[in-house]
Amino acid sequence: MKFLIVITGPTAVGKTAAALETAMHFQTEIVSADSRQIYRELSIGTAVPSAAELEAVKHHFIHTHSIFDTYNASRYESEAVKLLDNLFKKQDIVVLTGGSMLYIDAICKGIDDIPDIDPELRKNLKERLETDGLESLRLQLKKLDPEYYSEVDLKNPARIVHALEVCIMTGKTYSSFRKAEPKKRYFSILKTALNCDRAELHSRINARVDEMVNNGLEQEARSVFHLRHLNSLNTVGYREFFSYFEGKNSREEAIELIKRNTRRYARKQLTWFRNDPQVTWFEPGDTNRLIKFIESKMAEK
């Protein structure tokens, strides 16, 4: 029997430390499920594990890709599942940790098979969104895929654009690809999440942002400022500094905005995990209970 231990939770709650302890206890490796720590050009603002932590336990998907790559949850799914195949050849347990909700779902449930989108097409649709407005795209979607039109959030440009991309590219409806059928995995998944008191989480976030700033986040952001149009850099911690560099706000305001946007991100993560019935919750400092829980679940199987 193979077990994938998922340790997730809101940003800054202490996942890295808990995953490290758990992986060391079971003498195994860590697969990261973090959509920003995969980028080798980013370190400070993404809070990658320290050199010592990376030394102590083998990590995967940290600094493995470039901000220039077009990356997404689907690619992550195929790469990560392939990696897990290899890891499970020599291990019975693997730890998956990170806060990217969709990436975790991609591994646990899978993602529908949808063809890759031509970047030119996406660019064109985004331009049309600018010039003609959302309503024009909505009308086209209504014609091309009435089924999806009836259930999509009609105010959300990203959803409309993506559905249109698929319809135009494939000549089929986007809904015909949306099976939402969970993929069968041969390994068992134990999904856990960490959470603490909200006020405590906020002070952890604030302290971590201050630490990032002290460690040189501003310079790191400046080094990629000229690439700010890349999706990979539409990221909390960077975009606020970008608008400071553009003179839209002060440095102090940028730091406050990073804190606020990180808090909001944590709240969004909690909303997602809270509504996942498979999650078992733990306190961040209590890795012993987490490990006992894992051992008891493994004994059941």
Added chain:
RNA sequence: GGUGCCAUAGCUCAGUUGGUAGAGCAACGGACUGAAAAUCCGUGUGUCCCUGGUUCGAUUCCAGGUGGCACCA
């Protein structure tokens, strides 16, 4: 010590000619399938400083108290 001004949401402040109140920010809830640290939707959360008085009814008017600020001593 005296005089004046102020006290309403977590913060900054509106407002109620007496019928228990609303903006901005913060916060909170939700959606989510190739951008997901993305994108989008929703929600006022309140001893109107305290105690009396007047009144059918006081957050609003009156008196006293408390706290803050300013000026005069």
